[in-house]
Amino acid sequence: MKKILSIISSVLIALTIFAVPSFAKTNDTVAFSDDFSYVYYNGTRYIATDSRYFYINDYAEPIEVTLTKEQKQKIKAMSITPYDSEFYLEANYLLNNNTSVYCTYINEYYYKHYQNAIEGKVTTVYLYDEDLTFNLQNLLQNKTSILVSEDSEYDCYNIMYQFFDGDVEVDLGVVFKQDDKYYYLDYATAGIEFIHGFDFSMIAEKNVTVYEITDEESLSTLDLALGNSPETRPLFDDNTTMLISGFLLIFIFGIIPLGLLILFLILALRSKTKYRKIFLTLSLICILQIAVFSVLFFMIM
Amino acid sequence: MLGKLLKHDFKALFKYWWIAAIISLGLGVAAGFSIPIAISDNNIPPILRASTIIAIFVAIMGIGVFSAFSVVMIFIRFYKNLFTDEGYLTFTLPVKRASILNSKLISAVLFTIATTFIIFAAILTALLIGFSKDIFTVRFLNEIHDSVLEIYSHTGAYIYIYIIAAVLLYISITTISTLFLFNCITFASTITKKARVITAIAIYYVANSVFTSIFQILFVFSGSYISDKMDTLSENMYNPITSLILLCVFVFTVFIIGILYTIEYYMLDRKLNLL
Numbered sequence: 001m002k003k004i005l006s007i008i009s010s011v012l013i014a015l016t017i018f019a020v021p022s023f024a025k026t027n028d029t030v031a032f033s034d035d036f037s038y039v040y041y042n043g044t045r046y047i048a049t050d051s052r053y054f055y056i057n058d059y060a061e062p063i064e065v066t067l068t069k070e071q072k073q074k075i076k077a078m079s080i081t082p083y084d085s086e087f088y089l090e091a092n093y094l095l096n097n098n099t100s101v102y103c104t105y106i107n108e109y110y111y112k113h114y115q116n117a118i119e120g121k122v123t124t125v126y127l128y129d130e131d132l133t134f135n136l137q138n139l140l141q142n143k144t145s146i147l148v149s150e151d152s153e154y155d156c157y158n159i160m161y162q163f164f165d166g167d168v169e170v171d172l173g174v175v176f177k178q179d180d181k182y183y184y185l186d187y188a189t190a191g192i193e194f195i196h197g198f199d200f201s202m203i204a205e206k207n208v209t210v211y212e213i214t215d216e217e218s219l220s221t222l223d224l225a226l227g228n229s230p231e232t233r234p235l236f237d238d239n240t241t242m243l244i245s246g247f248l249l250i251f252i253f254g255i256i257p258l259g260l261l262i263l264f265l266i267l268a269l270r271s272k273t274k275y276r277k278i279f280l281t282l283s284l285i286c287i288l289q290i291a292v293f294s295v296l297f298f299m300i301m
Numbered sequence: 302m303l304g305k306l307l308k309h310d311f312k313a314l315f316k317y318w319w320i321a322a323i324i325s326l327g328l329g330v331a332a333g334f335s336i337p338i339a340i341s342d343n344n345i346p347p348i349l350r351a352s353t354i355i356a357i358f359v360a361i362m363g364i365g366v367f368s369a370f371s372v373v374m375i376f377i378r379f380y381k382n383l384f385t386d387e388g389y390l391t392f393t394l395p396v397k398r399a400s401i402l403n404s405k406l407i408s409a410v411l412f413t414i415a416t417t418f419i420i421f422a423a424i425l426t427a428l429l430i431g432f433s434k435d436i437f438t439v440r441f442l443n444e445i446h447d448s449v450l451e452i453y454s455h456t457g458a459y460i461y462i463y464i465i466a467a468v469l470l471y472i473s474i475t476t477i478s479t480l481f482l483f484n485c486i487t488f489a490s491t492i493t494k495k496a497r498v499i500t501a502i503a504i505y506y507v508a509n510s511v512f513t514s515i516f517q518i519l520f521v522f523s524g525s526y527i528s529d530k531m532d533t534l535s536e537n538m539y540n541p542i543t544s545l546i547l548l549c550v551f552v553f554t555v556f557i558i559g560i561l562y563t564i565e566y567y568m569l570d571r572k573l574n575l576l
Contacts, residue, residue: 241526285552292545293549300527
């Protein structure tokens with residue numbers, strides 16, 4: 001009996017010893033390194049990283065963190081925003097000199113995947129549509145340098161890599177077309193900052209290092225995306241569309257009312273009954289329609 | 302005389318419409334009280350949750366039926382009043398044919414607008430009651446206030462022109478669709494004595510499909526053309542040009558109303574073919 005009691009009590013003591021720290025862990029106390037390069041949150045280590053390369057469509061409320069005595073010597077306050085705490089969180093530190101430091105962190109389990117992605121150590125990447133995939137190495141073949149100016153108009157397509165079960169998209173670069181050639185601008189190689197919703201006009205007149213795409217498979221994928229392949233080529237190009245729309249607008253708002261105006265005037269002149277009034281009213285509406293459309297037409301043109 | 306005709310048309314249309322309208326508003330309130338239970342995260346008995354979801358579904362269906370009921374009621378009255386035995390009585394009234402048509406048109410348009418308002422009010426009631434916790438907060442009201450101010454900062458006083466244009470366009474487009482249906486019913490009645498309703502529906506279906514396709518094509522092409530042209534304009538020209546485009550579209554709808562009205566009047570005046 002004594003033996004059983006001693007076993008039970010030792011188990012209880014052991015549980016208490018282990019339980020206290022684990023209960024302590026469940027509160028919102030967070031540990032962080034002196035240089036803020038990592039934080040411990042809910043028992044997991046998160047490593048500081050540059051969040052410009054990826055985007056998470058999520059919303060989270062910041063959580064105020066209770067600081068320990070030692071931590072209070074370094075910072076005044078701290079909050080954690082666990083956007084998708086399995087992968088990513090943000091931390092705001094208010095230092096004792098009242099300056100604030102903002103850091104983003106990735107769960108250490110995924111950190112390596114993320115680093116591999118932004119260093120280009122991945123194989124399959126995709127264009128805006130997951131069916132349009134490339135072998136990344138095929139895009140990184142013929143290094144060259146081209147001049148990008150603000151006036152140039154490009155069709156640009158972000159090249160992305162997915163991980164964390166497809167929940168995280170990492171932007172690696174952009175494909176664009178210049179002088180009938182396709183180029184891949186790799187953010188890491190070009191040394192330019194990532195701009196989400198990429199817009200080339202934001203890079204004002206400068207030489208950038210790019211890769212000219214010559215790989216057949218990649219080119220056919222790009223043709224599909226840009227509508228240059230026979231299956232996806234649009235029926236009308238932009239100029240024809242503009243011409244047809246211009247003609248349709250003038251025809252419906254200008255020529256038809258003009259034709260009907262002549263018809264209604266003739267009918268008004270020929271009828272001597274109550275229909276004369278109706279046809280005259282219709283003629284007036286036609287004149288008003290033509291007048292308003294003419295003013296609009298000349299103002300826009 | 303138009304006043305007297307309108308009075309009778311309103312009385313006849315209002316007879317059952319008000320009951321349907323009150324039921325719709327009631328359904329809106331019922332849906333409003335069901336929403337919080339249906340979307341609650343709390344541990345709610347599945348039967349209660351299922352009944353609230355069914356209640357919301359019934360309310361949506363009911364509001365849809367009210368809309369269909371109003372349209373059908375308006376056009377049945379138009380058909381019965383003018384093209385069945387009642388037509389002999391209607392057309393012997395000591396009034397101009399234009400007055401008869403005007404009375405039918407005005408009452409139909411006003412009842413369609415009133416129906417839209419009731420549907421809008423029912424949906425708004427459901428949302429206001431259902432999401433009252435989120436809507437009646439200082440944050441949400443401030444967001445609405447900020448959005449209004451932001452719109453105003455882009456449009457300035459042109460906002461009033463846009464509101465007036467939207468109201469006028471709504472009325473003119475409602476008039477066009479009413480007149481278009483009148484045209485189909487009258488045309489079907491002039492060409493056949495048997496199965497007039499089915500013929501009218503068939504004509505409406507075919508004509509509506511043709512015109513909808515034409516206007517969709519026009520909209521797609523003109524939309525891209527106008528947006529391309531608008532991009533080249535300076536910012537201070539944007540509002541005057543948009544107002545002018547709205548005016549142009551409004552005059553165009555008036556032009557179509559004129560043509561549809563003339564056709565309808567001509568058919569009633571010259572091609573009337575009573576049973």
